[in-house]
Amino acid sequence: MCKCFFKKIFVCVEHDFIFTDLNISPPWRLLLRLSGLSMARVLSLFRPQPVLALVSRFKPASCNMSMDARVREVFTAAVEAVQPDAVVRQSVERKDDSVAIGGRRFTLKHNLHLVGFGKAVLGMAAEVERMMGDHLVDGVISVPHGIQQTMRQHGKSHLLPKENGQIEVMEGAKHNLPDEDALRAAEKIKQLAKRLTEKDLLLVLISGGGSALLPAPLPPVSLQEKLDVTRRLAAAGATIQELNTVRRALSVLKGGGLAKYAHPAQVVALILSDVIGDPLDSIASGPTVRSEVWPEEILSILERYKLLHCIPTSVKDVIQRQSRKDNVDESDTAGHVQNVVIGSNSTALERARFHARELGFHPVVLSPGVCGDVRSVSKLYGLLTLFACSPVEPPAEVAAEVLALGPEVGVASWDLCRTMRELGERRRAAAGGLAATCLLAGGEPTVELTGKGRGGRNQELALRVGLEWRGLELPPNGPIFLSGGTDGQDGPTEAAGAVTDAGLYAEAQAQGLDIEKFLINNDSYTFFSSLSSGKHLLVPGLTCTNVMDVHVLLFPSTFSNKG
Ligand SMILES: Nc1ncnc2c1ncn2[C@@H]1O[C@H](COP(=O)(O)OP(=O)(O)OP(=O)(O)O)[C@@H](O)[C@H]1O
Numbered sequence: 147m148c149k150c151f152f153k154k155i156f157v158c159v160e161h162d163f164i165f166t167d168l169n170i171s172p173p174w175r176l177l178l179r180l181s182g183l184s185m186a187r188v189l190s191l192f193r194p195q196p197v198l199a200l201v202s203r204f205k206p207a208s209c210n211m212s213m214d215a216r217v218r219e220v221f222t223a224a225v226e227a228v229q230p231d232a233v234v235r236q237s238v239e240r241k242d243d244s245v246a247i248g249g250r251r252f253t254l255k256h257n258l259h260l261v262g263f264g265k266a267v268l269g270m271a272a273e274v275e276r277m278m279g280d281h282l283v284d285g286v287i288s289v290p291h292g293i294q295q296t297m298r299q300h301g302k303s304h305l306l307p308k309e310n311g312q313i314e315v316m317e318g319a320k321h322n323l324p325d326e327d328a329l330r331a332a333e334k335i336k337q338l339a340k341r342l343t344e345k346d347l348l349l350v351l352i353s354g355g356g357s358a359l360l361p362a363p364l365p366p367v368s369l370q371e372k373l374d375v376t377r378r379l380a381a382a383g384a385t386i387q388e389l390n391t392v393r394r395a396l397s398v399l400k401g402g403g404l405a406k407y408a409h410p411a412q413v414v415a416l417i418l419s420d421v422i423g424d425p426l427d428s429i430a431s432g433p434t435v436r437s438e439v440w441p442e443e444i445l446s447i448l449e450r451y452k453l454l455h456c457i458p459t460s461v462k463d464v465i466q467r468q469s470r471k472d473n474v475d476e477s478d479t480a481g482h483v484q485n486v487v488i489g490s491n492s493t494a495l496e497r498a499r500f501h502a503r504e505l506g507f508h509p510v511v512l513s514p515g516v517c518g519d520v521r522s523v524s525k526l527y528g529l530l531t532l533f534a535c536s537p538v539e540p541p542a543e544v545a546a547e548v549l550a551l552g553p554e555v556g557v558a559s560w561d562l563c564r565t566m567r568e569l570g571e572r573r574r575a576a577a578g579g580l581a582a583t584c585l586l587a588g589g590e591p592t593v594e595l596t597g598k599g600r601g602g603r604n605q606e607l608a609l610r611v612g613l614e615w616r617g618l619e620l621p622p623n624g625p626i627f628l629s630g631g632t633d634g635q636d637g638p639t640e641a642a643g644a645v646t647d648a649g650l651y652a653e654a655q656a657q658g659l660d661i662e663k664f665l666i667n668n669d670s671y672t673f674f675s676s677l678s679s680g681k682h683l684l685v686p687g688l689t690c691t692n693v694m695d696v697h698v699l700l701f702p703s704t705f706s707n708k709g
C-alpha cells in the first residue's frame with residue numbers, strides 16, 4: 147500500500163519532468179492528465195523526433211540488465227538533459243507575441259535578432275528558430291568547422307537551423323583555435339549588434355568553445371599574436387579562468403564588449419556552461435558580462451607562467467593602455483542585459499540522479515566541480531569505494547585521507563563528509579554486503595602529459611580507477627565506474643571515455659597489457675581499444691553539447707538479483 151503510494155508520487159514527478167522537457171504549460175498538463183493519454187502518446191504528439199530516446203528512458207528497469215549497460219544508461223540520461231534544443235525549450239516560454247526568459251517577459255514585434263558562438267549553439271539556434279522564427283529578423287552564429295556535416299551524418303538534422311532561413315551559420319575555428327573564418331564571423335556578429343535600436347531584442351546563444359569562435363583582437367594586436375599568447379598560456383597549464391582573463395583584455399567583443407555594441411537594444415544571453423561553478427565572465431570569456439581589466443592582474447598571470455619576456459610589444463601596449471577598461475557602460479546596470487545559465491554540469495547530474503533511481507540505485511551526488519590531476523581524482527574514488535564496499539568500518543585514517551584530498555580535487559569538506567556518511571549508512575544497512583548505490587560527480591580533471599600516446603582525461607581516469615581497485619577485495623559482481631566527456635569526445639580520440647570494473651586489472655594481465663606502461667605514455671585510448679576488442683570504451687559519437695565530464699560509480703546490491 148505504502149509502496150504503491152510512493153510509486154504514484156514517483157510517476158507524477160516523472161510525468162512533470164516530461165511536461166517540462168516538452169515545454170507544456172500547466173493548463174495543458176492538467177488537460178493531458180485528464181485525457182488519460184499515455185506518456186508515449188504525449189511524447190509522439192508534442193515532440194516526435196527524440197521520442198524513441200525518451201520512451202526508452204521510461205521502460206521499467208530490467209533486472210537482467212548488466213551493470214555495464216546500467217552505468218552507460220545513466221551517462222546517456224545525463225547527456226540527454228543538456229541537449230541544446232532541450233535546454234532552450236526548458237528555459238524559454240513563448241506565449242502569443244511575448245516570450246518569458248529568466249523571470250522577465252519581452253514583447254515580440256518582429257524585433258528579434260540572434261547571434262551565437264560555441265560548440266552547442268547550432269542546436270540552440272534551431273530551437274529558437276522553431277519557437278520564435280515568426281519574429282526573427284536576422285541571425286549569425288559562429289560554430290565549429292565541419293559541425294553541420296557531422297550532425298547530418300549522425301542523424302541529428304533536427305539540431306540544424308532551416309537552410310534558407312534567417313540564421314546565417316558560419317563555420318570556423320578548426321581544431322578549436324581562432325582563425326580567419328572565425329574572425330569573419332565575429333565581425334558579422336559585431337555589425338549585427340551595432341545596427342540594433344532600443345526597439346530590438348538580441349538573443350545571444352553562448353556555449354563552450356565560444357572564445358575561439360568569437361575572436362576580435364584589440365588593435366594593434368593581430369589574430370596570430372593573440373593566438374600565440376593564449377596557446378603558450380594553455381600549454382603552460384593556465385586554468386580556463388586565467389586564460390580567459392587574458393583573452394578578455396585583448397578582445398573587442400569579450401568581457402562585455404558585445405553587449406556594449408548592442409546597446410540600446412535589450413540583450414538576453416542564454417548560456418550553456420562548460421566551466422566549473424558557472425562563472426559568467428569566464429564562459430566563452432563573457433561577451434555579455436560587464437568586466438574590468440586590471441593590467442596588474444594580466445601581467446601577474448603572464449609572469450606566473452614565465453611568459454612575460456616573450457609576449458609581443460603590441461600585446462604589452464594594449465594591456466598597459468587599459469588602465470581600467472570598463473567594457474559595458476552604465477546603462478547596462480539599468481537592466482538592458484540579462485545573462486541566464488540554461489544548462490550546466492549540475493543539470494546533467496540531476497537527470498543522472500533521477501535515472502539512477504529509476505534503475506534501482508540510491509543516488510549520492512558528490513559534486514559538479516571535480517577538478518585537479520586525474521591521479522588525485524582516481525585516488526579519491528578508490529577511497530570512496532572502501533566506504534561503500536569494505537565489509538567492516540574503514541579505519542579513521544581513510545576518512546582523513548579523503549578529506550586531505552579535498553583541496554586537490556576541488557571538493558569541499560562538507561561534500562566529502564556527506565558523501566562518506568551516506569556511503570557508510572548504505573553499507574551498514576546492507577549488513578556486510580553491498581547496497582545498490584550510485585555515486586555521481588562531474589567536472590573537469592586534468593592530465594599531466596608526459597608521453598606521446600593517444601588518450602584523454604576520462605579514459606585515463608577510468609584506467610587509474612581500475613588500478614586503484616586492484617588491491618581491494620571487491621565482490622566479482624562489484625562496482626563499476628564510468629568517466630565520460632558530455633561532448634562525446636575525450637581528448638583527440640573517437641571515444642568519450644571508458645568503463646572500468648573490478649576485474650579490469652586481471653583482464654589486462656590475461657591479455658598481456660601492462661596498464662602502467664600505457665599510463666606512462668598517456669596511451670589510455672590504445673589500451674582500451676586493445677583490451678577485449680574495445681568493449682570498455684564509451685563511444686556515443688558527438689553529442690552536440692558540452693557541460694564538461696560526468697563520473698558514475700555504481701555499487702550493486704549483493705542481496706537481490708536487482709543489483
Ligand atoms: N594522450 C592523452 N592522454 C590523456 N589526456 C590527453 C591526451 N591528449 C590530450 N589530453 C587532454 O585532453 C584535453 C583536451 O581534451 P578535449 O579536446 O576533450 O578538450 P576539452 O577541454 O573537453 O575541450 P572543450 O572545453 O573545448 O570541450 C587536454 O586537457 C589534454 O591534457
Ligand SMILES: O=C(O)[C@H](O)CO
Nearest residue numbers: 354355356357429430
Ligand atoms: O570558450 C571558452 O572559453 C571555454 O570553452 C570556456 O567556456
